[in-house]
Amino acid sequence: MTVEQFATRHIGPGPDDERRMLEVVGHGSIDELMDAAIPEVIRWHGTLDLPDPATEAETIAELRALAARNTVAVSMIGLGYHGTHTPAVIRRNVLEDPAWYTAYTPYQPEISQGRLEALLNFQTMVTDLTGLATANASMLDEGTAAAEAMTLARRASKSKSGVYVVDADALPQTIAVITSRAVPLGIDVRVLDVQRDELPAEFFGLHLQYPGASGAVRDHAGLVQAAHAVGALVTVAADLLALTLLRAPGEIGADIAAGTTQRFGVPMGFGGPHAGYLAVRSGLERMLPGRLVGVSRDADGNPAYRLALQTREQHIRREKATSNICTAQVLLAVMAGMYAVYHGPDGLRDIATRTHAMAARLAAGLRAGGVDVADVAFFDTVTATVPGAAAEVVAAAADRGVNLRLVDADRVGVSCDETTTDAHLTQVWAAFGVPAFDGDVDAALPVDLTRTSDFLTHPVFRSHHSETAMLRYLRRLSDFDYALDRGMIPLGSCTMKLNATTEMEPVSWAEFANIHPFAPDAQTVGYREMIGQLESWLAEVTGYDAVSVQPNAGSQGELAGLLAIRSYHASRGETHRDVCLIPSSAHGTNAASAVMAGMRVVVVACDDNGNVDLVDLDAKIDKHRDALAAIMVTYPSTHGVYETGIASLCAKVHDAGGQVYVDGANLNALVGFAKPGKFGADVSHLNLHKTFCIPHGGGGPGVGPVAVRAHLAPFLPGDPLGAHVDATPAISAAKYGSAGILPIPWAYLRMMGAEGLTRATGVAVLAANYVAARLRGYFPVLYAGNKGLVAHECILDLRPLTKTTGVSVDDVAKRLIDYGFHAPTMSFPVAGTLMVEPTESEDLAELDRFCDAMIAIRAEIEQVGSGAWPAGDNPLANAPHTAAMVSGDEWSHAYPRSVGAYPAGVDRAGKYWPPVRRIDGAYGDRNLVCSCPSPEAFED
Template structure:
């Protein structure tokens, strides 16, 4: 091999990551361009993106950096964070994530690259994990039903408030009671949500509940300063007064505390973070939401249920349409779209790994150490605010200044109340040695307290911080799943068995329109488990999170340049939260301008259901704008409605490129019409993957956009979450984005309440997007967008001879996704879009998006990460399926006996001794050479959705069924 005589600087391949992220190579690109019918990639972009909105320059970002360089720099930032011993508590705790779960779930692309389990036949593993989570929550809370997670405890409490209002038919009150010992970040989010729902918040001591006229109430258990009280009489009095009640409970505390269901609560919410999920400066963590059976059809979020497949076997699925309440559009009371599935699975597996006995040991140890600490402080004359506790003590009449100084010396974080009190919260990582240091900090080093001696006294005297009437008497986690997997070998095999039942990006492309399932590179994922990012408390002093703040600021600067906005708020921790936060910022701005009466929100008829749901939550009245025959916004209808409502027009919500997958040429005009009539322009960022480097919403008329970091910017979907939905805003809206009561944000109005529990949402996953942008650089980002558009047009061109392509732009191209119209085929053959979706599983693919935005269609988005080989494999499968449909049309196969309506085919089907079908077993299970070479087996046959809705079971199967 000849020596390479290039200069050393030329040998540093900074483009290496770009080439690895972008699927098609140069030869593949050229071949695809020929198929599409254009000579060059710039020519395709010229035909696709309207000239009046093109950026016309490269983004002002650095050139691409190598993976090693990016990780070195991130490590440099991480070292600027200071991981102290943290006793702040306040809903966030140090925890031990079992290594077997960290390596095989959190760090495993088989788990984190999967999509939301809308196609249950290829998601049985995740669904079982989420069913475990629901069972765990039901057992610990004592409630009859639980959902599969929400975003955080604060927003779960806000959802509970809304549920209390719509479910309480006996109360006419518009007021909601919040006990004054509820976590401050929860109260902050409640204030925001209540204001736009038109609710009054009554904040008072819990004892005042029965004497107030309210429709619902929220109590904390234990209270934020540690007090454990028997809530049963309060809850009983509330029931007698027709007040619905919600209890925000500590999940670890419930191991030892009487379950809220037994106390009489209607709803129980909380956070499962301390079940093995790192604090991560605020998230992501899986909140829980549990309630009674009578409220099951009003529960927000997703519920996993047990149904049957076509052979009568048990099969799991997302049960009922409560999983996405936004299908009710402007009539919705919630816009929940994202859960925290990956984190819920981790918390559930933590419970599976430890079981009842293990959790009892952990919780008992936490409580015993807290009791030893309390007893030592009492002996030294320190006053405690309460005589009861689980893991938290509040010290009164303490010399906060001296204690703070000693704590800093020992690298310890305590909680400091505004009145001078000190809070100390212990967790599963606390040791006896830690208590000795805590005594040094809290009472001074001259003390003679001995932890072993204090422990002997506590045991001998039977001292406890949990009152007898509050001590748990019931069993929990009795199902065999929580008793079987005690050794790491067994746990490892269980996790692998579940993983094998799920299709993810590790198997094939996931061609979901509007969901952008692209590469989540390993190098982007590496930093999230670094201790300097994972183990920072969200309310730690700012000087301990300097690296975090710099990384967040740099990411915000990247996004400002990419979007054309002037400020980024990182707080919203899902796309739907971003929608809501953006509309709230508009409403706050208009109120500050004396135009708070503006409440009309214009929304195109093609919009995603979260848009009108978010508008309704922001107390806006939705007016629908029609689309023309080509799927574009009808500008004349927009003019008429904007003019009609000009005195009360607040905003329009646009998606760009359109929900139909087209760059609409009239986008500037649409924005101008709204601005001319006094409104603001919200541009949904769901399709930002078609814009980066080519055009910017802030340039062509947007005032605010949310950005799906879990789509365009590579945070993985995690089987249904985590997500992040930060918003970009123009400068006039910047003061009105969400602030935070615990960690105030500079430059934002102090009265601008929070929308999420922490100031920066799910901060621990932000390094993923930072790394993606840094390693791609300006040129790489633009190329990614161009290739996403090329891949979509290539699919449209290859398939247009076999299926109608529903919408195209003025020059005959699509944007980054295309819509296949199945309705004519259904009319001629009886084969539906669902049949095609299920048949694709036999070919080894997840289905495209079904029946959105147009019923009876499939929306396909290939992303830039897929190579031509994989895209051709998908197109070949779709063409083969069209030939199968033709066989039904011609009568070769009966309408009720063909591989499409019988799909998907399982391994059990091949062993069926009574195979009597019109097609062969081989054709059913191995319809292509690719399927023969690398077969992914659906775990169950087609699941019966109707049966599951009518017979809702959202807990683990009974022990008898388990034995069978």
């Protein structure tokens, strides 16, 4: 194997294909193309300072060496992160299966029914266990879920108070994230011992932990009543495994439940990725942030799943959006939901009972040995008091291969989980200096806190408990879906490219998967070295001085970058700078993030060519010069163009005292050819799930690192266990965010090297221009830059055809399913258009297959326009066509069955059949059903 081989495997077109594509585009070489496309004022002509590319085998060997420097200890630290057994059938057939991890967010629901059903299982699991009406399809982690609960409570509460009360027994990292999020919003967070301290006279929300960080399980019913009496909403951050034995939050009147599903089969991963959850009582469902899976119906009236209500609300409401989160943790939510399906209610209850029994046995042994154990009800965690000796006990346990929690100089926390064994307890007793215990133990929880209600009653949780049944269920669902393992997903702004197996493989290694985020530094040397290398490589690629990988989504990276700017201005005594300029074409999360950072959004117009209108920019700068904090721009632009005015834009903002934020969503068009940190930007977030090959996983996980120039480096996200929120806020619950998937971009960068990365960018831009050149005569390309070139994506304008024929962008998108494709991005950034991003990973045959399909669809549109096919009854209006539809006994349509079933160029032997026909979205929003429907709903 040569050092060039991985790049040739990652990049689809070979040399001959490149020559053919360049001929169509009209350039002699990729360098010539890039010189023509990228403005010379920002063009970088150097060579990236990266290690020479390694082979796949060498990369795995290097990662093995780094992994070996980590210590996989028995983790009994707790604090929301627990050891768990991932069922092998779920690990192999979800986490490690490209049918699940290469799928995109289910915005085309007809070809996403499998993962939508899996997410509906997740939502049902959460609502059943929490006793609340509606849950969303996952949050980023427990800390951010709790922060979203706080802002939800503020919106929904009738109280005029700005005070939010947090129980001192909440998880410390959650307190850090809540406090960090509250500061720019002007919310007064008060951390109180709610068992002893008097509640304020007025407050809009109350956050309780159940069980507490100390392990205590308390009756919160009285606190809920007290909060409701003053118009406040109550959030209970609940452990879902504990809720199989403990009374549900909804049963004591809680309004919101938040938390994590990590211990449902998802490895700790040094902090993530994990699927957080958020559930609400009836009446709050339309305020719920994030994604919500609902049940609607298709064109035949059959039940069908789709994303409902506020999905992508940021694009609609922008600065009025209630949250900047436009993603989820779908892959991990699928794992957690399948863990519940596989074990069922009885299995989960058994795991919880055994976990509690281990904790009870641990406590009994400590007490028998004379150790003072807190005399409170507990589920899985006990707090022991050893005056002045806590550090010694923790060290003694670590010497025995067990990690405990150092609460303070006098107290030690010990948490049990489903992986805890008698041998582990023996080591813990020894660390405390007490003998092993073999007496009888009463493991009963207090009767008044014990759960009596049933849960997970739907048949899906009672039907797949053998491995055979589970395997077939997972296969059935994945067969319903379209992912990159089937074909091209040409989504503009989303960069759906190869997620190489070699990059994915290390994610499952125990040395990366089974590390607690608060493990001692001596046990995480390899992890931190890998992260340090990755951060330095990302800094080199982008031209910045420092990088933090803590943000666990692009939206969180945006927020981190804006908070860094806010803190920078404050450090200079310029707290009055609070205006953020945002072009009208920007991604919707930009405006939402600016508001969350405490900034006022001022929109800058775009000109007829889609570029930032520099005349309007001058006017807005002049109007807000003294208050200008920042501008947020995407480069290349959201319209897929290398704007020539970017350097001038940066200079104008800097001259007015503002900072420049460049959204890194389109970095795949820059790597090796331009560096934002060198052409005038001060900060960017990077989407590692786009440019750097972390898979989209059906809508998550993602990582959104924030990269900054040196003057902003002191204001990067802080450690949630030690963050000073006024200067270095915690963005996520773990210091390194979703560290468990960072081996993926590390491996990508290591194997590609400077030359491979640069070539990937060039081929991505070549592919987009090739598609634009082939389709320009059939669909107008809406925007272009220098010499008519686009960047890494192009926008096809369907509006003229819609006006003359009535065929909509939705019709074309659904018809592409019949041709075997996922549709490009619909109606963003311009309504009635398709934005196509082919990436560097698709070979010429697949690019041509897509272009041929689009050309064939153009001919079909002509048939509608000419009247040969009726406007309401044609292959586009009826798309997508299911197998059941075209094989039915009756066919009354104005076109042959074969045209609907097998469009030109489709491989009949390998055709993908969608499981449902076109879905009625409006019906689903009017008749909101967000948990598993009964089997009778599917009866004909």
